[in-house]
Amino acid sequence: MARTRSLGVVVATLTERRIIDTLFSILPTASASYEQCLMDLGAPPRRSYRGVAHELRETLREILDYLAPDVDVMAEAGFTLEKGTTRPTQRQKALHVLRKRRLSREAMRAPELAVSMVDELGAAIARSAYTRGSMSAHGVGSAQEVRQLKMYVDAVLAELLEIHAQ
Amino acid sequence: MAGKDKELEAISGIISFLTPLDDAERSRVLEYVLKRLQMATVRAPASSPRQADESAPAGAKSRAIMDIRSLTAEKQPRSANEMVALVAYYLSELAPLDERSDILNLDTIKRYFKIAGFPLPSVLRNVLPNAAAAGYLENVSRGEYRLNPVGYNLVVHGLPRSGGPGPAAQTSRPTRRAAVKRKKKGAQRGR
Numbered sequence: 001m002a003r004t005r006s007l008g009v010v011v012a013t014l015t016e017r018r019i020i021d022t023l024f025s026i027l028p029t030a031s032a033s034y035e036q037c038l039m040d041l042g043a044p045p046r047r048s049y050r051g052v053a054h055e056l057r058e059t060l061r062e063i064l065d066y067l068a069p070d071v072d073v074m075a076e077a078g079f080t081l082e083k084g085t086t087r088p089t090q091r092q093k094a095l096h097v098l099r100k101r102r103l104s105r106e107a108m109r110a111p112e113l114a115v116s117m118v119d120e121l122g123a124a125i126a127r128s129a130y131t132r133g134s135m136s137a138h139g140v141g142s143a144q145e146v147r148q149l150k151m152y153v154d155a156v157l158a159e160l161l162e163i164h165a166q
Numbered sequence: 167m168a169g170k171d172k173e174l175e176a177i178s179g180i181i182s183f184l185t186p187l188d189d190a191e192r193s194r195v196l197e198y199v200l201k202r203l204q205m206a207t208v209r210a211p212a213s214s215p216r217q218a219d220e221s222a223p224a225g226a227k228s229r230a231i232m233d234i235r236s237l238t239a240e241k242q243p244r245s246a247n248e249m250v251a252l253v254a255y256y257l258s259e260l261a262p263l264d265e266r267s268d269i270l271n272l273d274t275i276k277r278y279f280k281i282a283g284f285p286l287p288s289v290l291r292n293v294l295p296n297a298a299a300a301g302y303l304e305n306v307s308r309g310e311y312r313l314n315p316v317g318y319n320l321v322v323h324g325l326p327r328s329g330g331p332g333p334a335a336q337t338s339r340p341t342r343r344a345a346v347k348r349k350k351k352g353a354q355r356g357r
Contacts, residue, residue, distance in 0.1 A: 162320040
């Protein structure tokens, strides 16, 4: 996780640096979003973390749309829409890419779970504004929850972008 | 002022501790200390040939590996997708200048798969679209592709794949009918 020193400098880890660099060459806007999240999470406590959570989910959505466009996913043999959806879900898109890489079922399980966690945690943070009574006690979406969300987003991005810190 | 003195003391202490060590040892110590203090993750300067390879610019690497066969032996691609990314990387970064190209097509693939001794896939025409669908290439024009940053990462940072579950074996999946048959057999034995 990136840390902020007293001078306000955020130092990205090797994995975070590689994610930023790779995203920058493919989707500069996603790269900027991700970098902004690092800065926001390293900065002094915020009143709301909903924006940071949204940026993180957007980064993942953009890269999934780039690697697995809807038409390609829907054209895959045996594809069916999940209940209540009109387009492939993020989980389906991630699995589409990993299947094309001929990963084994075991190898696909971790990123699949991470995408589901991003969906659930992200939605929970977005809802927190309405369900939490006292904003002063928690802020909107706590920093801890968003850091956890980032951990899952990092796991999926590292898999999708073939970033393996050695 | 007192704060500054403390800093100077720490700096001279660190220097005196590091002076007797060689470059690789210094890097390891500093990396560990920074991680321990959760200040940053830094990369140590290359101390082993493998690290040197990874951090060296493409030009420097090309001096060590000049042909696709030795690159394939070093990176050990396990699937046609990975091999396609490897060929694209070789052509754009390591190949001799007269062979160098950013663009890949079916003929190039056929040629370099053969040179590398990598088995040609049964349906060759799908090999490039498959590698693109896996996220390693981008389509430039009809039948022509280029290595993208994800493919580059795969070759430079991801290969050879270390332990763990690798790509699925390229055997055909059991059909639904076969699965039902097996289930029925099992049920009959159970009786």
